Amino acid sequence: MPPKEEPQPTEDEIAEAVSALSTRIRQGRAARMAARPPVAHYRLSRQEYQNTVYDPLGVHYDASKPGELNADPLWHGFERIGSQLSLSPSHVERYYRAADIVLSRAFPEKPIEPRKVRKTAADLRYGGEKRNSSTWIVSELKDRFAL
Numbered sequence: 001m002p003p004k005e006e007p008q009p010t011e012d013e014i015a016e017a018v019s020a021l022s023t024r025i026r027q028g029r030a031a032r033m034a035a036r037p038p039v040a041h042y043r044l045s046r047q048e049y050q051n052t053v054y055d056p057l058g059v060h061y062d063a064s065k066p067g068e069l070n071a072d073p074l075w076h077g078f079e080r081i082g083s084q085l086s087l088s089p090s091h092v093e094r095y096y097r098a099a100d101i102v103l104s105r106a107f108p109e110k111p112i113e114p115r116k117v118r119k120t121a122a123d124l125r126y127g128g129e130k131r132n133s134s135t136w137i138v139s140e141l142k143d144r145f146a147l
Helices: 011-035 046-057 089-106 121-126 134-145
Strands: none
Touching: 046 089
16 A cells, blocks of 8 residues: 555545456466366276275275276386276276275175184194194104104
């Protein structure tokens, strides 16, 4: 504003200046938006979808199983090139089906009862088969060498 000793603008003059500035700001914003390139929307790759589902919900979803999500196209050995990840109607249908599966696993209709499973190191290492377990080997050695 002008110094106190100078004549001050009237309220109408202030309103007119503010209106002119607002109009110029809107015009500038519109010009910047018009100059931007169009925004392209690409879909998530199968790996990105798996990670996106697992992080917030904790649901393991294997998108690479047959019949789940469509395969990601390769472009010079890369599968996560955004321009190559187009979205077709079959993709949309499969993403909806995947979302139903993920949500049913994340929020089951009836609560899942927790259960405890105890396994020895031999069960984990040898798959629980008696023949291949370390206890079987020890018993065989004892029988053969009369220990």
